[in-house]
Amino acid sequence: MIGTDFDTHERSRWAGRAEAYERSFGRLCAYPAEELLDAAAVRTGQRVLDVGTGPGTVAAAALTRGAEVTAVDAEPSMLGAARRNAPGAQVRQAVLPRLPFPAGGFDAAVANFVLNHVSETVTAAGVTTPADLPRLATDRDFPRTEAGLAGLLAAAGLTDVRCVTVAWKHRTDPENWWAGPANGISTIGLLLERQPAAARERLRREYDRLSAPYRDTDGTLHLPTAALLACGRAD
Numbered sequence: 001m002i003g004t005d006f007d008t009h010e011r012s013r014w015a016g017r018a019e020a021y022e023r024s025f026g027r028l029c030a031y032p033a034e035e036l037l038d039a040a041a042v043r044t045g046q047r048v049l050d051v052g053t054g055p056g057t058v059a060a061a062a063l064t065r066g067a068e069v070t071a072v073d074a075e076p077s078m079l080g081a082a083r084r085n086a087p088g089a090q091v092r093q094a095v096l097p098r099l100p101f102p103a104g105g106f107d108a109a110v111a112n113f114v115l116n117h118v119s120e121t122v123t124a125a126g127v128t129t130p131a132d133l134p135r136l137a138t139d140r141d142f143p144r145t146e147a148g149l150a151g152l153l154a155a156a157g158l159t160d161v162r163c164v165t166v167a168w169k170h171r172t173d174p175e176n177w178w179a180g181p182a183n184g185i186s187t188i189g190l191l192l193e194r195q196p197a198a199a200r201e202r203l204r205r206e207y208d209r210l211s212a213p214y215r216d217t218d219g220t221l222h223l224p225t226a227a228l229l230a231c232g233r234a235d
């Protein structure tokens with residue numbers, strides 16, 4: 001077994017879910033791809049590793065820049081999607097925290113959205129997070145702030161660390177957005193999966209109510225979104 005109970009649990013939430021992910025969260029996660037590649041100074045001829053590639057969004061963008069791309073993910077259904085979306089990349093299964101590459105084998109390594117978590121809909125619907133979920137050990141956790149993520153990279157030995165907040169409005173169809181949790185993706189998906197029918201209906205109602213202010217006249221959601229983007233140098 002590689003990694004902690006938390007890692008194993010997190011990986012299990014992606015199993016067989018590439019299609020639902022591409023339809024829902026994947027579209028949101030695509031937004032900062034170019035900024036991430038800029039931060040890593042990815043350009044023609046560079047050897048780039050995309051870790052946790054999912055459906056290969058960042059890998060495909062790096063290929064478009066003329067990079068030589070290797071893309072890895074733990075989840076087989078994601079690898080299939082990555083091969084489809086990033087033909088030309090070397091796509092293979094590999095599981096963090098141990099990757100089967102020698103040190104110095106890449107000019108840049110990128111990872112887009114490794115961590116993402118729960119929303120306020122859960123509290124409004126009177127549902128509690130399952131107590132048996134594995135928690136991240138305090139010494140492996142970090143504050144979800146620019147300083148917190150920068151500190152994590154610095155503690156891992158990277159130098160010239162920078163972290164910025166990238167903010168945007170995510171435009172999505174409400175059903176596509178709901179498809180992520182409804183198909184069991186991530187902790188919010190597990191939480192939904194565990195609820196009896198009545199609680200699932202309450203959660204759906206709260207989702208509709210809380211997201212209503214963000215709907216356009218044509219029904220499209222415009223969700224204010226922010227992500228931390230950090231980079232550093234491995235000497």
Ligand SMILES: C[S@@+](CC[C@H](N)C(=O)[O-])C[C@H]1O[C@@H](n2cnc3c(N)ncnc32)[C@H](O)[C@@H]1O
Binds near residue numbers: 010074095111113
């Ligand atoms: C939020 S998705 C991000 C996917 C992609 N980077 C993107 O921008 O759409 C997280 C990805 O990390 C992968 N993942 C989770 N735990 C992993 C691990 N321990 N090793 C490798 N990949 C992992 C999941 O299978 C999933 O594809």
